[in-house]
Amino acid sequence: MRRVTMKTLYAGPTRSVPAGATAEFEDAEAEALVTGGYGVYEGDTRPIPESADKPLDKQTVEQLKAFAAEHQIDLGDAAKKAHILDAITTELARREAEADDDGGGA
Incomplete structure (x- = not known):
């Protein structure tokens, strides 16, 4: 127990x-x-560990904000989970497209 x-x-x-x-x-x-x-x-003062396997849409607002901070994603004035999730996924897609564009030109 x-x-x-x-x-x-x-x-x-x-x-x-x-x-x-x-x-x-x-x-x-x-x-x-x-x-x-x-x-x-009980008694553990460390932050809750993020699960790499946990999909973004299953994370809490607190976890999403931590993810955004860790990945240097500006959330603007997003406060609701749906808006935070949208800001994160939009930025991740933008970064992926930018990486694809950079990789294709070399």
Whole structure:
């Protein structure tokens, strides 16, 4: 059993745990919650690790903002998840097209 402090609401078949609360979970479920970015182990002050396998549209607003900062993507005044996601995907597509154009001319 591991104690996990939730970053988001946990709603399971037998209980729910609000964001910010700490609860005990079976080891496998605790690991899935932590690696999925939904919580951190109790007492762990490190930021939630980003999952390279997690699609952008499945990430939280906080994770998307961190992704944008890490990849130097200007979000402008985007605040809603859909707008942030659009800004990121548009910029990534622009960069990919620019790389293709640069590669084709050499």
